[in-house]
Amino acid sequence: MYDTAETSRILVADDDTATRQVIVEALNYVKDCSTLEASNGAEALSLLSKHRCGMVITDVRMPVMGGIELLDRIMEINPLTHVIVMTGYPSIDLSVCAMKSGAVDFLVKPFNIDDLLHRVNLFLREKSTLEESVAGNRSKVVLRHIINELSTQSYIYDVIEETCNSNERIFQEMADTALKVSQGESCSLLLFDEERNEFRPKVTKNLSSEHTLDLQSPSLLSMLQKVIQDREACIINSFSGHEGPSSLILAPLRIRNRVFGVLGISRRKNGVEFTPTVLNYILSLTKRASLNIENNLLYESTYANLMDTLKSMAASIQARDHYTESHSIRVTELAVRTCEAIGGRPEDVESLKIAGILHDIGKIAVPDDILLKPGRLTEEEYEIIKQHPLTGENIIKPIMLLDRERLLIRHHHERWDGRGYPDGLTGEDIPFLSRILAVADSFDAMTNNRPYRKAMAVERAVEELRKNAGLQFDREVVHCFLTINKEAGHGSLQ
Numbered sequence: 001m002y003d004t005a006e007t008s009r010i011l012v013a014d015d016d017t018a019t020r021q022v023i024v025e026a027l028n029y030v031k032d033c034s035t036l037e038a039s040n041g042a043e044a045l046s047l048l049s050k051h052r053c054g055m056v057i058t059d060v061r062m063p064v065m066g067g068i069e070l071l072d073r074i075m076e077i078n079p080l081t082h083v084i085v086m087t088g089y090p091s092i093d094l095s096v097c098a099m100k101s102g103a104v105d106f107l108v109k110p111f112n113i114d115d116l117l118h119r120v121n122l123f124l125r126e127k128s129t130l131e132e133s134v135a136g137n138r139s140k141v142v143l144r145h146i147i148n149e150l151s152t153q154s155y156i157y158d159v160i161e162e163t164c165n166s167n168e169r170i171f172q173e174m175a176d177t178a179l180k181v182s183q184g185e186s187c188s189l190l191l192f193d194e195e196r197n198e199f200r201p202k203v204t205k206n207l208s209s210e211h212t213l214d215l216q217s218p219s220l221l222s223m224l225q226k227v228i229q230d231r232e233a234c235i236i237n238s239f240s241g242h243e244g245p246s247s248l249i250l251a252p253l254r255i256r257n258r259v260f261g262v263l264g265i266s267r268r269k270n271g272v273e274f275t276p277t278v279l280n281y282i283l284s285l286t287k288r289a290s291l292n293i294e295n296n297l298l299y300e301s302t303y304a305n306l307m308d309t310l311k312s313m314a315a316s317i318q319a320r321d322h323y324t325e326s327h328s329i330r331v332t333e334l335a336v337r338t339c340e341a342i343g344g345r346p347e348d349v350e351s352l353k354i355a356g357i358l359h360d361i362g363k364i365a366v367p368d369d370i371l372l373k374p375g376r377l378t379e380e381e382y383e384i385i386k387q388h389p390l391t392g393e394n395i396i397k398p399i400m401l402l403d404r405e406r407l408l409i410r411h412h413h414e415r416w417d418g419r420g421y422p423d424g425l426t427g428e429d430i431p432f433l434s435r436i437l438a439v440a441d442s443f444d445a446m447t448n449n450r451p452y453r454k455a456m457a458v459e460r461a462v463e464e465l466r467k468n469a470g471l472q473f474d475r476e477v478v479h480c481f482l483t484i485n486k487e488a489g490h491g492s493l494q
Ligand SMILES: [Fe+2]
Pocket: 359, 360, 388, 412, 413
């Protein structure tokens, strides 16, 4: 329960001495009311830590710490405090921000002093009612705080989820978000090199040019070592760097039980310290971000292993047919160049790099006497060869990561006029990247020796592509393919 003297005490914070004096003098006429004065938010917080006040009247623009930040801090320390915010520069955003942060009232300067006194008297009259219903109010205030915390937590979650595919972006966002939710001035994300036992700055952000985290400081380095050892986050309010005392949060970045870095946020102390609520936000941020970093690393290593396996499978065809592997490499290069020239997205290029290498992987199931037959294939033998896009698709079907490439492989022998295989798709129903693969594949097959025929001259292959544009091939793809190859110095292509 509040003590009456405490609730009747009013703190006035304004850097303008004249305004402050006018308010304080007016309040002295109010019965049972005592006052305290501060010239900025930090001074006000320092006074509030020693003297409990029922009401705070604060200006918005003040040096060191402004009124909105003061309001936030007061709501953390004692959310039942009545806060009146004054400003000479009103804006809707500012009023909304003050009200959302818990201000009871908002006054625009210059205001009538009687108006202020009226509000103070109202507050004092309602004080007794407040005292009676303090329990009820407290639960409302607690609820408001829970809602504030939840929305901050959800903000942290959203920011990290939106950047979840790239570790570089996660690192950047982690530093930005840490500064936002903590109202810190400087943030350093340090990666820890376990072998050399040293820290390497990955991201450094300083909102104030005068305030930075000094990584050369022996006391900071010893605290960083302690965070690595204990694997626990901490708030250090006794930290004194070369710029004077700072409040500091150090939080470990962990994958499983290994600490791979530390996130450090600091601000000049000036009577204001990081609170346990802020530490909790930073912990949520580092845990969520570390989890996504771990997922990305796992994905990358799984993906690399998988690609190695598939490449060795593709290479195993080479043991039987020396043509296939070098053909696959050339087809990939031609297809990628065409796709880039046509303005394909980076993910299209990546898909082609995989599908190009693997497009004929289904030939692994074609018997040697057919695959390596020097003469013309019979109809039955050709039917077996025609199975290879489906076999290739089936080989990589269980790998969900290659869902898109699976379709490119299935359709790399479709024809624009619908006379291709295995599905007889026509025109734009054929995946665009498969249409690129088809042109690159045919051109390379025509211009290289095969067991059943000699390589065709480039000029003739170009003629074939032109002749079949709009029949076998997508006209736009053929045009682009010939143009870029001419530009690359293959003059005979046009
Ligand atoms: Fe093929």
